[in-house]
Amino acid sequence: xxxxxxxxxxxxxxxxxxxxxxxxxxxxxxxxxxxxxxxxxxxxxxxxxxxxxxxxxxxxxxxxxxxxxxxxxxxxxxxxxxxxxxxxxxxxxxxxxxxxxxxxxxxxxxxxxxxxxxxxxxxxxxxxxxxxxxxxxxxxxxxxxxxxxxxxxxxxxxxxxxxxxxxxxxxxxxxxxxxxxxxxxxxxxxxxxxxxxxxxxxxxxxxxxxxxxxxxxxxxxxxxxxxxxxxxxxxxxxxxxxxxxxxxxxxxxxxxxxxxxxxxxxxxxxxxxxxxxxxxxxxxxxxxxxxxxxxxxxxxxxxxxxxxxxxxxxxxxxxxxxxxxxxxxxxxxxxxxxxxxxxxxxxxxxxxxxxxxxxxxxxxxxxxxxxxxxxxxxxxxxxxxxxxxxxxxxxxxxxxxxxxxxxxxxxxxxxxxxxxxxxxxx
Numbered sequence: 395x396x397x398x399x400x401x402x403x404x405x406x407x408x409x410x411x412x413x414x415x416x417x418x419x420x421x422x423x424x425x426x427x428x429x430x431x432x433x434x435x436x437x438x439x440x441x442x443x444x445x446x447x448x449x450x451x452x453x454x455x456x457x458x459x460x461x462x463x464x465x466x467x468x469x470x471x472x473x474x475x476x477x478x479x480x481x482x483x484x485x486x487x488x489x490x491x492x493x494x495x496x497x498x499x500x501x502x503x504x505x506x507x508x509x510x511x512x513x514x515x516x517x518x519x520x521x522x523x524x525x526x527x528x529x530x531x532x533x534x535x536x537x538x539x540x541x542x543x544x545x546x547x548x549x550x551x552x553x554x555x556x557x558x559x560x561x562x563x564x565x566x567x568x569x570x571x572x573x574x575x576x577x578x579x580x581x582x583x584x585x586x587x588x589x590x591x592x593x594x595x596x597x598x599x600x601x602x603x604x605x606x607x608x609x610x611x612x613x614x615x616x617x618x619x620x621x622x623x624x625x626x627x628x629x630x631x632x633x634x635x636x637x638x639x640x641x642x643x644x645x646x647x648x649x650x651x652x653x654x655x656x657x658x659x660x661x662x663x664x665x666x667x668x669x670x671x672x673x674x675x676x677x678x679x680x681x682x683x684x685x686x687x688x689x690x691x692x693x694x695x696x697x698x699x700x701x702x703x704x705x706x707x708x709x710x711x712x713x714x715x716x717x718x719x720x721x722x723x724x725x726x727x728x729x730x731x732x733x734x735x736x737x738x739x740x741x742x743x744x745x746x747x748x749x750x751x752x753x754x755x756x757x758x759x760x761x762x763x764x765x766x767x768x769x770x771x772x773x774x775x776x777x778x779x780x781x782x783x784x785x786x787x788x789x790x791x792x793x794x795x796x797x798x799x800x801x802x803x804x805x806x807x808x809x810x811x812x813x814x815x816x817x818x819x820x
């Protein structure tokens with residue numbers, strides 16, 4: 395049984411959580427394969443908003459198993475807060491939620507290291523969420539990390555102490571003013587560890603393998619977006635994990651030849667949180683309107699998102715590196731009311747017209763080349779069928795399909811799970 399993937403194709407915040415929630419009824423298992431609590435997946439149903447950071451977005455469905463895979467880094471304190479929220483909503487997660495023993499744990503000192511490192515960069519900071527993600531992945535690749543399976547061992551606190559002491563020495567090396575009370579942070583941390591230990595730990599690659607063999611349907615859920623991939627994103631303004639399709643193989647133990655559909659999600663425009671190049675960014679009333687109507691604030695950090703026209707050069711690149719088979723366009727409703735829309739189809743790169751994403755897309759090297767299209771006035775949020783969508787909206791979507799040569803099968807016209815329209819089946 396093949397594993398389907400669901401990925402973000404821009405700089406994150408595309409609306410993956412909503413679509414996972416919509417898709418979950420079709421799958422037996424929802425598996426998160428990378429990232430940490432720097433991700434924020436927002437789901438809206440029954441008139442209520444739910445924000446998840448580490449727990450897979452299928453958790454609100456009773457008959458679905460939710461797996462936190464080995465490629466994920468887990469902050470026990472934040473994880474406990476998520477579980478507390480689920481308890482308030484009477485979600486029975488103990489039977490449906492399991493965690494890979496090979497997933498790495500974010501320590502309190504990882505967060506402090508993150509803050510010290512970012513403070514030391516001054517104006518060159520990368521816009522970290524300060525959740526300790528980068529330092530945790532550094533310890534993972536440096537073979538110093540503590541994994542979920544370690545907390546089942548009798549000497550795990552000795553391992554913790556050794557690593558935390560090393561981190562404190564590194565914090566001192568940065569020589570920046572970071573105020574903290576580690577004893578207080580550790581009290582919350584060890585309390586949260588006890589909560590974590592009440593959940594089911596599994597050898598997740600074996601679980602995935604056996605589930606495939608028994609015919610279980612699996613959807614792998616990504617976090618962040620393809621342009622934040624550590625290898626293929628706009629480095630160094632990226633996250634610390636592989637957010638692209640390849641990350642599902644390493645983050646879950648899925649063989650490449652066992653990948654099925656690759657669902658790629660993008661917004662009808664482009665947004666970015668934090669620092670880094672953004673060729674189509676708008677600094678005018680159009681950008682302000684997108685941000686206001688689209689409620690463009692980070693689900694995890696609350697930071698305002700930078701907004702701009704859709705960048706097809708970057709989107710085409712993301713489709714290529716992921717092998718996208720179906721596209722899902724989010725937030726089409728946000729563009730209602732714009733008289734004209736612009737889509738970046740090419741770049742002027744150092745005086746040359748190109749259609750691919752180059753090594754460097756800083757403003758001094760890249761100028762977007764736009765195609766202009768008619769906008770639509772209609773409010774899409776009450777529409778429930780493809781036949782109701784205005785002609786200008788359909789022309790916009792069909793233009794994107796033709797440019798990308800991939801079907802756009804679903805469009806979202808609002809945040810609620812019911813505001814999702816199937817355009818076509820493939």
